[in-house]
Amino acid sequence: MRQAQKRRRLSKEVRYAELLEAAGAIFREKGYHEASTLEIAERANVVEGTLFRYFPTKRDLLNKVVEAAYEKTIADYDVQLQGISGTWNRLRYLIWRHLKTIKDDPQLSRLLAYEVKVDPNFRKSRIFELNRAYTHRTVEIIQSAVRSGEFKTDVPLSIIRDMIYGCVDHHTWSYVRGEGKFDPGQVADHITNLIWRGLATPAPVQSDASLTGIVKRLDRIEKLVASPNA
Amino acid sequence: MRQAQKRRRLSKEVRYAELLEAAGAIFREKGYHEASTLEIAERANVVEGTLFRYFPTKRDLLNKVVEAAYEKTIADYDVQLQGISGTWNRLRYLIWRHLKTIKDDPQLSRLLAYEVKVDPNFRKSRIFELNRAYTHRTVEIIQSAVRSGEFKTDVPLSIIRDMIYGCVDHHTWSYVRGEGKFDPGQVADHITNLIWRGLATPAPVQSDASLTGIVKRLDRIEKLVASPNA
Amino acid sequence: MRQAQKRRRLSKEVRYAELLEAAGAIFREKGYHEASTLEIAERANVVEGTLFRYFPTKRDLLNKVVEAAYEKTIADYDVQLQGISGTWNRLRYLIWRHLKTIKDDPQLSRLLAYEVKVDPNFRKSRIFELNRAYTHRTVEIIQSAVRSGEFKTDVPLSIIRDMIYGCVDHHTWSYVRGEGKFDPGQVADHITNLIWRGLATPAPVQSDASLTGIVKRLDRIEKLVASPNA
Amino acid sequence: MRQAQKRRRLSKEVRYAELLEAAGAIFREKGYHEASTLEIAERANVVEGTLFRYFPTKRDLLNKVVEAAYEKTIADYDVQLQGISGTWNRLRYLIWRHLKTIKDDPQLSRLLAYEVKVDPNFRKSRIFELNRAYTHRTVEIIQSAVRSGEFKTDVPLSIIRDMIYGCVDHHTWSYVRGEGKFDPGQVADHITNLIWRGLATPAPVQSDASLTGIVKRLDRIEKLVASPNA
DNA sequence: AATGAATGAGCCTTCATTCAT
DNA sequence: AATGAATGAAGGCTCATTCAT
Numbered sequence: 015m016r017q018a019q020k021r022r023r024l025s026k027e028v029r030y031a032e033l034l035e036a037a038g039a040i041f042r043e044k045g046y047h048e049a050s051t052l053e054i055a056e057r058a059n060v061v062e063g064t065l066f067r068y069f070p071t072k073r074d075l076l077n078k079v080v081e082a083a084y085e086k087t088i089a090d091y092d093v094q095l096q097g098i099s100g101t102w103n104r105l106r107y108l109i110w111r112h113l114k115t116i117k118d119d120p121q122l123s124r125l126l127a128y129e130v131k132v133d134p135n136f137r138k139s140r141i142f143e144l145n146r147a148y149t150h151r152t153v154e155i156i157q158s159a160v161r162s163g164e165f166k167t168d169v170p171l172s173i174i175r176d177m178i179y180g181c182v183d184h185h186t187w188s189y190v191r192g193e194g195k196f197d198p199g200q201v202a203d204h205i206t207n208l209i210w211r212g213l214a215t216p217a218p219v220q221s222d223a224s225l226t227g228i229v230k231r232l233d234r235i236e237k238l239v240a241s242p243n244a
Numbered sequence: 245m246r247q248a249q250k251r252r253r254l255s256k257e258v259r260y261a262e263l264l265e266a267a268g269a270i271f272r273e274k275g276y277h278e279a280s281t282l283e284i285a286e287r288a289n290v291v292e293g294t295l296f297r298y299f300p301t302k303r304d305l306l307n308k309v310v311e312a313a314y315e316k317t318i319a320d321y322d323v324q325l326q327g328i329s330g331t332w333n334r335l336r337y338l339i340w341r342h343l344k345t346i347k348d349d350p351q352l353s354r355l356l357a358y359e360v361k362v363d364p365n366f367r368k369s370r371i372f373e374l375n376r377a378y379t380h381r382t383v384e385i386i387q388s389a390v391r392s393g394e395f396k397t398d399v400p401l402s403i404i405r406d407m408i409y410g411c412v413d414h415h416t417w418s419y420v421r422g423e424g425k426f427d428p429g430q431v432a433d434h435i436t437n438l439i440w441r442g443l444a445t446p447a448p449v450q451s452d453a454s455l456t457g458i459v460k461r462l463d464r465i466e467k468l469v470a471s472p473n474a
Numbered sequence: 475m476r477q478a479q480k481r482r483r484l485s486k487e488v489r490y491a492e493l494l495e496a497a498g499a500i501f502r503e504k505g506y507h508e509a510s511t512l513e514i515a516e517r518a519n520v521v522e523g524t525l526f527r528y529f530p531t532k533r534d535l536l537n538k539v540v541e542a543a544y545e546k547t548i549a550d551y552d553v554q555l556q557g558i559s560g561t562w563n564r565l566r567y568l569i570w571r572h573l574k575t576i577k578d579d580p581q582l583s584r585l586l587a588y589e590v591k592v593d594p595n596f597r598k599s600r601i602f603e604l605n606r607a608y609t610h611r612t613v614e615i616i617q618s619a620v621r622s623g624e625f626k627t628d629v630p631l632s633i634i635r636d637m638i639y640g641c642v643d644h645h646t647w648s649y650v651r652g653e654g655k656f657d658p659g660q661v662a663d664h665i666t667n668l669i670w671r672g673l674a675t676p677a678p679v680q681s682d683a684s685l686t687g688i689v690k691r692l693d694r695i696e697k698l699v700a701s702p703n704a
Numbered sequence: 705m706r707q708a709q710k711r712r713r714l715s716k717e718v719r720y721a722e723l724l725e726a727a728g729a730i731f732r733e734k735g736y737h738e739a740s741t742l743e744i745a746e747r748a749n750v751v752e753g754t755l756f757r758y759f760p761t762k763r764d765l766l767n768k769v770v771e772a773a774y775e776k777t778i779a780d781y782d783v784q785l786q787g788i789s790g791t792w793n794r795l796r797y798l799i800w801r802h803l804k805t806i807k808d809d810p811q812l813s814r815l816l817a818y819e820v821k822v823d824p825n826f827r828k829s830r831i832f833e834l835n836r837a838y839t840h841r842t843v844e845i846i847q848s849a850v851r852s853g854e855f856k857t858d859v860p861l862s863i864i865r866d867m868i869y870g871c872v873d874h875h876t877w878s879y880v881r882g883e884g885k886f887d888p889g890q891v892a893d894h895i896t897n898l899i900w901r902g903l904a905t906p907a908p909v910q911s912d913a914s915l916t917g918i919v920k921r922l923d924r925i926e927k928l929v930a931s932p933n934a
Numbered sequence: 935a936a937t938g939a940a941t942g943a944g945c946c947t948t949c950a951t952t953c954a955t
Numbered sequence: 956a957a958t959g960a961a962t963g964a965a966g967g968c969t970c971a972t973t974c975a976t
Contacts, residue, residue: 026956047277051950061959063952072950128358132275137423173415173434180410185403193367204403212442253939253975281967294940296968483954483960505822507737511946524961526947588818597883633875633894640870645863653827664863672902716935741971751938753973762971 033058033068038079042121046076046129073133080130081141083122087115088148095151101159102210108152110202112182117198120190127183149175156213165213174209181205263288263298268309272351276306276359303363310360311371313352317345318378325381331389332440338382340432342412347428350420357413379405386443395443404439411435493518493528498539502581506536506589533593540590541601543582547575548608555611561619562670568612570662572642577658580650587643609635616673625673634669641665723748723758728769732811736766736819763823770820771831773812777805778838785841791849792900798842800892802872807888810880817873839865846903855903864899871895 036058040049051072055065069075091111098107116123126141136142152175159165185201188194254262266288270279281302285292299305321341328337346353356371366372383405389395415431418424484492496518500509511532515522529535551571558567576583586601596602613635619625645661648654726748730739741762745755759765781801788797806813816831826832842865849855875891878884 063958128362132358169434169438173411176414177407177411177438180414181403181407184406184410204399208399208407208442212438291941302967521962588822592818629894629898633871636874637867637871637898640874641863641867644866644870664859668859668867668902672898753937756972
């Protein structure tokens with residue numbers, strides 16, 4: 015009762031989480047180099063020494079921060095994707111989702127791009143794997159469109175993937191710096207359209223030209239127009 | 245003869261150039277933060293103090309390094325471009341040229357993207373202007389294709405530009421890190437094709453009343469309805 | 475026993491005090507600019523980094539040194555003053571006390587006057603407040619003498635105060651530089667007399683001229699002569 | 705005609721004077737430590753090396769600056785004084801004149817007090833001599849008043865001199881710092897009055913045997929006994 | 935007589951990390 | 956398991972002064 019809350023005894027997990035969140039906040043705010051382990055420790059209400067009992071180095075702490083956030087971010091990714099059909103729609107969802115992630119946590123993106131990826135050991139890190147898996151979904155969509163004959167094949171998939179993610183990076187750059195803005199929906203549409211047009215094989219194959227086909231499609235349109243959010 | 249090269253007196257210009265090249269080498273090798281002014285000075289065979297007689301801050305030195313290299317790189321740009329005609333050809337040249345620049349001096353690109361652009365004052369710097377002018381040429385080509393009716397207009401030019409440069413950045417990323425490789429010619433072809441197909445209007449603009457005409461129009465409508473912002 | 479005193483672990487308070495005393499010694503000896511944080515740290519048997527864990531800047535260290543010494547110096551000031559009555563006696567005590575402070579720690583005075591007061595932020599510092607309170611006692615004594623009619627009023631109190639402290643400063647200047655000497659008692663007498671004569675209203679009022687008055691005063695004189703320190 | 709004003713060839717004296725005035729301006733503006741020899745040289749339109757051909761050290765340059773200004777300031781001093789008679793008037797003129805000097809060039813006073821006098825070798829410098837001569841005039845006036853019986857003698861002259869100049873220093877301190885103001889005429893009046901009253905002997909020097917005579921003498925004794933050092 | 939490039943020692947300060955307690 | 960005092964190496968930068976030209 016004398017001296018309040020001295021030596022709060024927390025479980026390893028809780029303390030770990032607190033450190034992670036403190037580090038996340040500071041790193042996001044200041045970047046890696048400008049952040050100091052001292053202020054991170056202070057924010058987590060521990061002394062510096064304790065920090066280093068949980069994370070061997072500052073760099074490792076950064077990696078863990080980004081890793082955790084990244085994992086959380088892409089958790090329900092696949093779930094959502096299962097509910098969406100059609101190449102255009104699926105592609106568009108992925109791109110939109112990526113843009114939204116940046117919009118919601120731009121500093122995380124900055125950390126990933128400018129602090130984590132810079133590390134010489136990046137390719138051996140878990141984040142690299144996560145990132146690979148993350149972007150690979152795009153590739154899969156395109157691959158299956160290629161297999162079904164919907165898309166042309168003479169452009170390597172990696173180029174298409176880079177085009178999508180690279181475009182997003184460039185386009186959101188000033189927003190991430192806190193200087194601009196962007197509309198995830200619009201940008202997603204534009205990118206998807208450009209990619210789609212660039213890849214889609216000429217019309218003949220892709221449509222059913224019979225009268226019953228026309229009727230079916232008009233049905234679909236009617237539904238879409240009646241409830242645009244469905 | 246005993247103690248060699250004490251107080252080598254050089255003209256301002258020569259010493260400046262030597263410092264710039266020393267700094268360029270060290271920055272390219274280690275990046276901004278890992279480089280120290282001491283080792284840069286040592287490499288240029290001067291004491292640290294001398295370095296600061298030529299460049300007020302380490303940051304300024306970095307900027308000057310990148311600026312000089314950048315300026316040299318884009319010097320004969322326009323000249324070459326004048327000899328090339330046709331939207332596809334001109335676009336492809338620009339992209340190829342950009343890729344080649346990265347291939348020839350990958351570390352410069354890294355410095356530019358990861359150290360220079362990060363500076364809060366970047367937007368006020370000469371490099372920013374150079375970069376703007378550099379990428380704007382692409383926009384101009386597309387603009388004139390739009391005006392001539394060769395290209396569609398519904399995608400903002402900035403998106404197209406970001407798609408090109410973003411794709412290049414992503415695609416060359418591992419090379420820049422010293423871990424991969426790429427073929428500027430091939431990549432340029434692919435990107436140009438993708439963009440070109442995504443934008444080029446179909447040669448005959450048939451507006452007929454045949455069933456296939458109807459189907460095409462329905463295609464367009466459906467897509468529009470599905471993504472109202474497109 | 476091999477390598478002595480590696481990582482002597484002291485309590486915060488002790489180390490703080492040791493740093494303060496080391497800094498005090500060096501600053502007194504060399505002044506602010508000529509002192510280096512390195513030698514201060516060395517004198518305190520710590521590395522330079524440790525010094526800056528205790529004091530954010532060199533300037534702050536100086537301020538703390540002077541503040542601590544100053545506070546100690548004027549601690550029992552009021553206590554003493556309460557035991558002394560009569561305008562002349564009180565004034566003389568204050569002046570003598572000030573002179574004695576300089577005699578006992580001349581370098582502190584130099585630091586205060588030539589290093590601390592020079593700081594643009596001096597007026598916001600605690601030392602400024604202490605100093606104000608310190609010199610204000612003199613003003614209070616004179617004020618009450620003015621109220622009781624003992625002193626004339628046409629000279630502003632600030633001038634009188636400045637005359638006292640300014641005279642002391644000038645007179646002790648060479649001593650502070652280590653080049654001269656002075657006798658606090660004598661100087662205090664002279665200054666007090668000069669001020670007193672310059673302010674005291676003409677005699678008539680101040681004495682009781684009756685025989686009984688004379689007897690009373692002779693009594694007092696006898697007592698004083700019998701025990702001069704009473 | 706090609707390259708304008710390269711290597712202005714000036715006589716030694718002119719260049720010396722230009723350097724002096726440049727240094728004076730910079731020192732006054734920034735003080736000794738904050739001024740750099742580079743900016744002084746630049747202001748005088750010479751290179752740094754040239755500066756050191758005229759003045760062996762930065763310190764010497766400061767001394768010469770103050771010396772020159774000081775000499776100029778006290779040049780017509782005696783001339784003026786010859787036109788004034790009467791102790792009060794002469795004293796008042798000296799004090800007023802000193803105050804005016806500070807008012808006109810406060811930064812010079814600051815340099816003298818805080819940069820020049822601090823130099824360990826100050827007492828061997830010409831400025832010290834000038835300063836001595838300068839303040840000695842006050843002593844002379846008082847001395848002659850003492851000889852003529854106009855002033856009392858029991859307070860050392862140095863105390864009186866220090867009281868005058870010290871009071872002025874303290875009183876003008878905030879003005880010199882750019883924070884306050886003062887009126888030379890008024891302040892001169894007050895100081896002169898205080899000193900004058902403190903020293904002037906009462907007009908009739910009555911040594912009588914009446915009761916009041918006894919009382920007065922008892923007054924003096926009592927005070928002497930109370931403060932034996934007086 | 936002047937230049938001006940170069941020096942070099944030193945400045946204050948930062949901070950990830952260690953380790954005695 | 957936690958503390959927190961201490962480290963120590965390095966960091967960018969300044970500037971009076973020198974001296975080859």
